[in-house]
Structures are given as C-alpha cells and as structure tokens.
Amino acid sequence: MMRDTFLPFAKPSISEEAIAEVVDSLRSGWLTTGPKLQKFESMLQSYVNAPHALCLSSATAGLQLALMALNLQPEDEVITTPMTFAATLNVIEMVGATVKLVDVSKDTYNIDVEQIKSAITPKTKAIMPVHFAGLPVDLDPIYDLAEKHGLYVIEDAAHAIGAEYKGKKIGSFGDIQVFSFHPNKNMTTGEGGCVITRDDQIAKHIMLTRFHGMDREAWNRFGKSGSAHYQIVYPGFKYNMMDLQAALGIHQLPLLDEFIQKRTQLANRYLDKLQGFDYLILPKEPAYEHKHAWHLFAPMVNPAKTDLTRDQFMQKLKSMNIGCGIHYEAAHLYPYYADKYGFKEGDFPNAEFIGKHVISLPLFPDMTETEQDEVIDALTCIFENKD
Ligand SMILES: Cc1ncc(COP(=O)(O)O)c(C=O)c1O
Structure with a gap:
C-alpha cells in the first residue's frame, strides 16, 4: 500500500512551549545572544554535569574552535575516520593541520581502536572519534592511548547528546565533546552546536574565538548595566548562538x-x-x-x-x-x-x-x-x- 504523503527520514518534535518561547524572544526585542542562551548553557552544564557548555552556531564551528584551542601547527596530525560527515575532516583542514584517517568497524561504523595505535606518530596531536549514530565509541582504550602519547581527544558527539558509555553520559568525562543541534539531530535549536569541556583554558579560548576575540562576554554591552567598551585580544569568529535558537533548546533539552x-x-x-x-x-x-x-x-x-x-x-x-x-x-x-x-x-x-x-x-x-x-x-x- 502506497502512502499518500511523504514520510521524512527525520523530523524534529517542537512543543508549543518552545514555539511560545521563540515568540517571546521576538516580542522582547532581544533576538541574539542573551539571557536565554545563558539559561540554555547552564541547563546543558547540569545535563552533562560539566563546568563548561559553550553554545555556538553549529557543531562544525565547535569542532573548529576546539581544534584551534589546541594551537595546532601545520604538520600536526589529527586522527579520525572516513565514516563521518565531511565537517569532521573539513575542520582539521580549516585549522591547517593534517588529516590522518583510520578505518572503522563494519559492525558499529565506529573507529577501530586497534588501528589508532598504528596511526599515532610523533606529529599526532589529537584523536577525533565520532560516536556514529549516537553509539558511543569505546572510549577507555582511546583515552588510555591519549594519555600514553600526550594527545587530546575531541569527541565528535554531533549524534550523541544523551548517549552513555559505561554508565556515564557522553560529555560527563574526558577532554572535549561537541554536540550538534541541527534539526535532524536528537534535539534541535534550528542550527547550533555546543562544546563541552572541563578545561578552563580551552573554555576561555573558545569563549574568545566564538565572538570576535572580545575580552569578556560582551553580549549585553548595549544594556543599561553593560559597558560599550571592549578589547580585542585575539582574532575571533562570529559563531555565537542566538537567543532565538536557545529558546528552542530550553524546551528541547528537558524532552x-x-x-x-x-x-x-x-x-x-x-x-x-x-x-x-x-x-x-x-x-x-x-x-x-x-x-x-x-x-x-x-x-x-x-x-x-x-x-x-x-x-x-x-x-x-x-x-x-x-x-x-x-x-x-x-x-x-x-x-x-x-x-x-x-x-x-x-x-x-x-x-x-x-x-x-x-x-x-x-x-x-x-x-x-x-x-x-x-x-x-x-x-x-x-x-x-x-x-
Ligand atoms: C558526525 C558529524 N559531525 C559534525 C557535524 C556538523 O554538525 P553541524 O551541522 O551542527 O555543524 C555533523 C552534522 O551532521 C555530523 O553528523
């Protein structure tokens, strides 16, 4: 029996509360980064139990800024897999580092940990495993390898908010995790992403680079108590998340x-x-x-x-x-x-x-x-x- 209407392969579930929250932002006159983003970030911190949850315009931006925070040099190698969305590889190129690929398991589509071992060279700086489809990668041996060789692990967790490895939420431990809130993902802010880290220096660098390199969170510089002055201490991007997006996230995360x-x-x-x-x-x-x-x-x-x-x-x-x-x-x-x-x-x-x-x-x-x-x-x- 042929369906009368097209069944999409993915569709976000947006509650009336989320719609009302977006409308509230529109009516308030404050559309871009502001109080709703602050609220959403603190909800994310509590959800994954991490000190830093930094929202951005996309997970791609998050992966890029996470790599930039590691201060990679052109010859530095980042290990990941070819079974991922192109953004995972593209960001390595965008920061001027070198892509080093290893194959995946045919069963889980996740990175083959054994093959990571032989891919590590003196130039390796980071491993970027992808939790494919939200199935957590075997993280223990990866973090063991990273510790042994002095490498960072950036988990491409674009698919994996809410997933757990050995009883712990993805994002509740480890170096850096990046979630995506694209509409096909398990929760959405329209477009958007979030970097989770427990490292204060990395968090500080991402806070700078996501908003022009301004020396402080300057979103309220036009408000009554805000200061119109700022310094640029680093050449940053404009990768901030808007309140319009966070308004959705505030009502997606609890669901x-x-x-x-x-x-x-x-x-x-x-x-x-x-x-x-x-x-x-x-x-x-x-x-x-x-x-x-x-x-x-x-x-x-x-x-x-x-x-x-x-x-x-x-x-x-x-x-x-x-x-x-x-x-x-x-x-x-x-x-x-x-x-x-x-x-x-x-x-x-x-x-x-x-x-x-x-x-x-x-x-x-x-x-x-x-x-x-x-x-x-x-x-x-x-x-x-x-x-
Ligand atoms: C594995 C993976 N990494 C990164 C991204 C990039 O996410 P975003 O679209 O939020 O930039 C995606 C998006 O589909 C993805 O599937």
Whole structure:
C-alpha cells in the first residue's frame, strides 16, 4: 500500500512551549545572544554535569574552535575516520593541520581502536572519534592511548547528546565533546552546536574565538548595566548562538531523554521485525556497557543477497513516498581529500563498504508504529519484487 504523503527520514518534535518561547524572544526585542542562551548553557552544564557548555552556531564551528584551542601547527596530525560527515575532516583542514584517517568497524561504523595505535606518530596531536549514530565509541582504550602519547581527544558527539558509555553520559568525562543541534539531530535549536569541556583554558579560548576575540562576554554591552567598551585580544569568529535558537533548546533539552526512549523503542522494533530479513545487514552493538542515542537507524543493503544497489533501493523507497538518507559516503574518496592526500579506493575498505551500502531509514520520536510498518512493508515489497 502506497502512502499518500511523504514520510521524512527525520523530523524534529517542537512543543508549543518552545514555539511560545521563540515568540517571546521576538516580542522582547532581544533576538541574539542573551539571557536565554545563558539559561540554555547552564541547563546543558547540569545535563552533562560539566563546568563548561559553550553554545555556538553549529557543531562544525565547535569542532573548529576546539581544534584551534589546541594551537595546532601545520604538520600536526589529527586522527579520525572516513565514516563521518565531511565537517569532521573539513575542520582539521580549516585549522591547517593534517588529516590522518583510520578505518572503522563494519559492525558499529565506529573507529577501530586497534588501528589508532598504528596511526599515532610523533606529529599526532589529537584523536577525533565520532560516536556514529549516537553509539558511543569505546572510549577507555582511546583515552588510555591519549594519555600514553600526550594527545587530546575531541569527541565528535554531533549524534550523541544523551548517549552513555559505561554508565556515564557522553560529555560527563574526558577532554572535549561537541554536540550538534541541527534539526535532524536528537534535539534541535534550528542550527547550533555546543562544546563541552572541563578545561578552563580551552573554555576561555573558545569563549574568545566564538565572538570576535572580545575580552569578556560582551553580549549585553548595549544594556543599561553593560559597558560599550571592549578589547580585542585575539582574532575571533562570529559563531555565537542566538537567543532565538536557545529558546528552542530550553524546551528541547528537558524532552531529550524521552525522545531517545522513543527512538530506542522504534529502533528495537526495526531490529526485531527485520530479524532474518537478509536483504539488509542490520546495525550491531558492541559488548561494552552503553546507552545508544539512536540518532540514526542505518542498516546496509546486503550485496550478497540482492542485485539492487543502495541507490536503486533509495529511489524505489522514495517513489513509495518514504524518505531515507545516506550517512555517509566514505569521506576519503571526496575529490578534495583524494587529491590532497592521494587517498584511493581500497585504503579504508570497511568505510568504503559502508559508504556504498548504508541507508538511513525513517526514525524520529513522533513516528508511529503504523508508519514504521509501512516502511517495513515497503522493504519487503522492494526486495521481494512485489511492487
Ligand atoms: C558526525 C558529524 N559531525 C559534525 C557535524 C556538523 O554538525 P553541524 O551541522 O551542527 O555543524 C555533523 C552534522 O551532521 C555530523 O553528523
């Protein structure tokens, strides 16, 4: 049965309270960084139990400023994986450092810790693991390696606010974590991101660089008690988050755990109903204790069981009014990286396999079981040629 309307693969859940809060900001006349951002940041600090939660215009900005705070030099290497959104690699280039890639596990799509060991050189300065789809990376051995070699760990936690590793929230320990609040993510501020750190110096640097390099939080310099004067102590960017965005965040964060619970129920239901459906390779979870944030449900089309390519399958799903996404194609094969570093097919076989076969199926908190059943029926139809 064909759906009448298009089912998106992701959709934010915005409460009436959040809408009213945005309207309140609009009516107040204070649209940009201000009291609502302060409130949202302190809510984030409490949520992850960290002393610094610094919001920015995007997670990309957060990753960039986190790297800048490490004062990297052009020859310095940052280790990450090709199975990520391009922003993870782009920021390393933007700060003038060198991208060093290692492959991922074909089961979890997360960085292969064993391969990090052989990628570390005297020039390595940081490791940037990605908690893919909200599934926490095995952090203990990564932090052990970092300590042994004097490296920083910047966790690309764009997918992972609310996830837990061995009973601890992502963001509640470690060096630096960066969350994204893009509308597809588990909670949203429209666009936006947040850097979490326990390091006062790093926090100070990010506070400077996110707003022109002004020597103090200068958002209220036009207010009655604010001072119109400031000094520029560093050449900074304009990466601040607006109150309009924070207004959404203030009402998204208290619902986050509930959103994740709904995502988890739906993800488990997919896993249950698709058990034995060999046309797809289902996502697997590691043995260590963790809480998955289920930002994505991203199985792979199984080339051993079907001649349909992932892209043909996507087209068929879309023609049946069902949205889907690709997260991600292997980043080392993008022209910029292939040209600059000489990366080629065969360099990171697991990331390449995932990149060719992965597909994100619809998953969002307000998706109904009926909608999910329609997706599952469509899968059966497509693979068993019943359309
Ligand atoms: C793994 C990963 N890192 C970084 C980002 C960048 O996040 P933003 O869109 O907030 O800049 C994304 C966004 O999709 C992502 O998926």
